[in-house]
Amino acid sequence: KAGVTQTPRYLIKTRGQQVTLSCSPISGHRSVSWYQQTPGQGLQFLFEYFSETQRNKGNFPGRFSGRQFSNSRSEMNVSTLELGDSALYLCASSGGTAGNTIYFGEGSWLTVV
Amino acid sequence: GENVEQHPSTLSVQEGDSAVIKCTYSDSASNYFPWYKQELGKGPQLIIDIRSNVGEKKDQRIAVTLNKTAKHFSLHITETQPEDSAVYFCAASSFLSGNTGKLIFGQGTTLQVKP
Numbered sequence: 001k002a003g004v005t006q007t008p009r010y011l012i013k014t015r016g017q018q019v020t021l022s023c024s025p026i027s028g029h030r031s032v033s034w035y036q037q038t039p040g041q042g043l044q045f046l047f048e049y050f051s052e053t054q055r056n057k058g059n060f061p062g063r064f065s066g067r068q069f070s071n072s073r074s075e076m077n078v079s080t081l082e083l084g085d086s087a088l089y090l091c092a093s094s095g096g097t098a099g100n101t102i103y104f105g106e107g108s109w110l111t112v113v
Numbered sequence: 114g115e116n117v118e119q120h121p122s123t124l125s126v127q128e129g130d131s132a133v134i135k136c137t138y139s140d141s142a143s144n145y146f147p148w149y150k151q152e153l154g155k156g157p158q159l160i161i162d163i164r165s166n167v168g169e170k171k172d173q174r175i176a177v178t179l180n181k182t183a184k185h186f187s188l189h190i191t192e193t194q195p196e197d198s199a200v201y202f203c204a205a206s207s208f209l210s211g212n213t214g215k216l217i218f219g220q221g222t223t224l225q226v227k228p
Contacts, residue, residue: 004156033214042221043157043202048214056215090156092214100145100208102216104156 002027004105006091012111018079021108025072025093031055032074033102034066037088049074050095081112115140117205119219127227132190134222136203139184143205146179146186147216151200160201161188193226200224 005024013019025032033048033056045058049068066076072093078085088107094100116139126132138146144165149157163170163177163186170177176189190197200223204216 031214033216035216043204043216043218045215045217050214058215092216094214100206101159101162102147102206102214103159104149106156 004091004093004103006089006105006108008108009106010109010111012113013081014113015081015083017081018077019081019110020075020077021089021091021110023074023076023091023093023105025074025091026096026103028096029093029103030072030095031093032068032072033092033094034074034076035090035092035104036060037090037107038086043090046076046089078110083112086110086112115143115205115217117203117217117219119203119222121222122220123223123225125225125227126193128193128195130193132188132193132197132224132226134188134201134203134224135185136187136205136219137183137185138205138217140205140207140217141184142207143184143217145206145208146177147204147206148175148177148188149202149204151202151221153199157202190224193224195226195228198224198226 031050034046048056052068063079068074090107092102092104094102118137147162151157179186203219
């Protein structure tokens with residue numbers, strides 16, 4: 001059974017640009033959540049989607065947004081990138097026979113220059 | 114607000130010794146407590162979890178204990194091996210209506226197992 005798949009794995013963007021990251025959850029999982037990981041702030045919750053609806057949101061500015069498609073795949077978008085947005089962005093999924101157990105992908109490494 | 118404190122931030126042990134990492138949570142509604150292991154360049158890997166209706170859970174060399182009254186939970190690794198070296202994160206979540214995907218993480222513990 002495939003795990004949580006995130007693309008791209010690595011990317012470099014320039015300040016002011018925008019970026020879109022993609023996540024395919026484990027088959028059968030309907031909940032997808034996103035986290036930001038930085039050395040200074042650790043792992044912080046961004047938002048969660050379930051059945052194409054945002055169910056939960058963390059304390060991040062409106063530049064961070066996401067969506068979920070009918071096949072449970074999800075994307076997150078960051079607009080007007082800032083240097084401080086450089087981080088590992090992690091996607092996690094849960095649901096199905098796994099219940100509430102949350103599994104993470106390998107992450108997308110974003111560097112803003 | 115919701116908060117999880119994790120100690121120690123670094124832990125160095127000799128191969129074969131035991132390692133213990135402790136976490137304290139603030140939200141009394143928390144009822145799910147997973148532990149993740151993160152190796153360099155990889156995403157967090159779930160190693161064990163416990164729910165609030167259970168006080169202890171074991172899986173081979175790994176065990177987790179939960180004290181709901183004190184809002185403490187701990188990870189115990191016995192017979193440590195060099196491949197246990199990684200960063201370990203505790204987390205807490207409240208599975209109240211609509212809150213299943215949100216984990217509050219501790220700051221992480223860097224475990225070094227010396228051969």
